[in-house]
Amino acid sequence: MEERRRAEAEERSQRANEKAFHDLMPAVQRWAAGEGEVSEIKRFGRRPELRLLTLMPSEMKHKVSSFQWTQYMTSGLQRIEVRAIAHKLRDRDVPASADPFRAILKERILGYGEPSAAELGTMPAFASSSSPSQSSSFAPPPKSSQAPTNGCGGRKGPPPPPNARGPPSQRAMLLGETAGGPPPPPPPPPPPPAAAASAAAAAPQGSTHALFAAIEARRQESDARAAAMERGDLVYEDPRAAREAALKPGLKKRGTQ
Numbered sequence: 001m002e003e004r005r006r007a008e009a010e011e012r013s014q015r016a017n018e019k020a021f022h023d024l025m026p027a028v029q030r031w032a033a034g035e036g037e038v039s040e041i042k043r044f045g046r047r048p049e050l051r052l053l054t055l056m057p058s059e060m061k062h063k064v065s066s067f068q069w070t071q072y073m074t075s076g077l078q079r080i081e082v083r084a085i086a087h088k089l090r091d092r093d094v095p096a097s098a099d100p101f102r103a104i105l106k107e108r109i110l111g112y113g114e115p116s117a118a119e120l121g122t123m124p125a126f127a128s129s130s131s132p133s134q135s136s137s138f139a140p141p142p143k144s145s146q147a148p149t150n151g152c153g154g155r156k157g158p159p160p161p162p163n164a165r166g167p168p169s170q171r172a173m174l175l176g177e178t179a180g181g182p183p184p185p186p187p188p189p190p191p192p193p194a195a196a197a198s199a200a201a202a203a204p205q206g207s208t209h210a211l212f213a214a215i216e217a218r219r220q221e222s223d224a225r226a227a228a229m230e231r232g233d234l235v236y237e238d239p240r241a242a243r244e245a246a247l248k249p250g251l252k253k254r255g256t257q
Contacts, residue, residue: 009114014090016115020083021053028053028084049077049101052085057093066097074108082108083119 030036031044032054044050049072055063074082086105089098 012115012120013109014087015121016119017083017087017090017109019119019121020080021087024080024084025053047077048072049074049085050081053088057091057095060098061095064095064098069097070100072101072104074104079112 027036027040028044028050031041031050034041048068052060052064052072077085082105086102086109088094089102089105
């Protein structure tokens, strides 16, 4: 009886190893081709144990020495990787020098205990989760047969049809916005700012008129002075030169004393 139990446990372990091998090989092939995450590719290059998955049993005889087999270890390897390598090394063409590493793999797998349903590929179907206790928690709330109310205790009437329009409001009636009525005419545009400015300049009033008159008188006086200077009737005298000429007699008188 004990031997039968051991045989059944060994058979389940080998099934889990084989499934891990087939599940992992697509990722191993991508890593070997330099595809996938950079960290995973670098890890694949640093772990010679993982690179065993890409070798044929006949290649292991020439590419892996007896000393290398004794240096392989399982620390740092994931559970699926350990099982996949163990299945790879079960091939009868693998050299006998791999026995030290196979013993390490076997001991590590025994430490895992009984393989789980996911590792054996016998995960129960998801449909089993649709039990009455679970489905009731996701079921929508039952529809109430009571008619909706308007908040005052009375029943709420049916909603109006999409295209129905109510009676026009008082503002709409004043503006001619009734159903089928023409829209109101647009308001007249405001006068342009240039026209308003010219109108204000053309008709000055009050203090504005006196200011404009003073400015006009200063302008006329300046124009008359400039015309007299052009004719020669008015000679321009430099104020600085006139002041120096006025100060010269006083300076001479001081120098003689």
